[in-house]
Amino acid sequence: DTAVSQTPKYLVTQMGNDKSIKCEQNLGHDTMYWYKQDSKKFLKIMFSYNNKELIINETVPNRFSPKSPDKAHLNLHINSLELGDSAVYFCASSQLWAAQSSGNTIYFGEGSWLTVV
Amino acid sequence: AQTVTQSQPEMSVQEAETVTLSCTYDTSESDYYLFWYKQPPSRQMILVIRQEAYKQQNATENRFSVNFQKAAKSFSLKISDSQLGDAAMYFCAYRTGGSARQLTFGSGTQLTVLP
Numbered sequence: 382d383t384a385v386s387q388t389p390k391y392l393v394t395q396m397g398n399d400k401s402i403k404c405e406q407n408l409g410h411d412t413m414y415w416y417k418q419d420s421k422k423f424l425k426i427m428f429s430y431n432n433k434e435l436i437i438n439e440t441v442p443n444r445f446s447p448k449s450p451d452k453a454h455l456n457l458h459i460n461s462l463e464l465g466d467s468a469v470y471f472c473a474s475s476q477l478w479a480a481q482s483s484g485n486t487i488y489f490g491e492g493s494w495l496t497v498v
Numbered sequence: 499a500q501t502v503t504q505s506q507p508e509m510s511v512q513e514a515e516t517v518t519l520s521c522t523y524d525t526s527e528s529d530y531y532l533f534w535y536k537q538p539p540s541r542q543m544i545l546v547i548r549q550e551a552y553k554q555q556n557a558t559e560n561r562f563s564v565n566f567q568k569a570a571k572s573f574s575l576k577i578s579d580s581q582l583g584d585a586a587m588y589f590c591a592y593r594t595g596g597s598a599r600q601l602t603f604g605s606g607t608q609l610t611v612l613p
Binding site for chain 1: 533535537540541542543545548587589593599600601602603605606
């Protein structure tokens with residue numbers, strides 16, 4: 382019973398293709414995130430959704446489109462893939478407002494390794 | 499904007515010894531949270547320890563403890579009795595106490611544990 386699960390874990394695709402990564406959390410959290418980890422292992426926020434509403438949208442090409450059908454799911458769709466999109470994409474979740482300090486912790490999925498060739 | 503700096507790209511420690519990983523951050527806020535995450539080769543992000551800025555007491559989790567110096571904006575991680583399984587990339591991260599709750603990460607420290 383994984384808390385934050387992402388699929389697929391590995392994805393190899395050609396330039397120009399469109400692909401999606403799915404994410405689901407069973408922690409009952411109201412906020413979900415997408416982070417990108419580049420080849421130098423630097424982690425950066427891409428998007429954040431709270432109760433299906435977009436609350437953070439960093440400078441990300443509009444080829445990347447997140448979709449949150451409900452607060453337990455946040456999918457990432459990428460159009461016209463480029464070589465520079467190769468990275469590990471992490472989904473994460475947290476509870477935005479929590480009485481306990483543990484609610485301020487962000488929990489990560491196992492990552493989706495995207496390779497664009 | 500907040501920044502997090504890890505000045506040690508790589509560190510090594512002998513098994514059973516103690517090692518300290520450094521982290522400094524820059525913020526003008528008074529309410530925030532600090533974290534250390536561990537990332538083994540599998541790339542999974544594992545929470546090691548968490549510190550609330552309003553707490554003066556340093557957090558501890560078994561062999562892991564922090565030295566939180568709020569005035570100096572320093573948040574170092576001490577690993578005692580190092581084990582081979584501790585070998586990983588360690589990331590220091592900052593989270594505001596405000597409504598924007600995303601993490602800002604440092605660049606990471608690659609820890610090697612020598613047998």
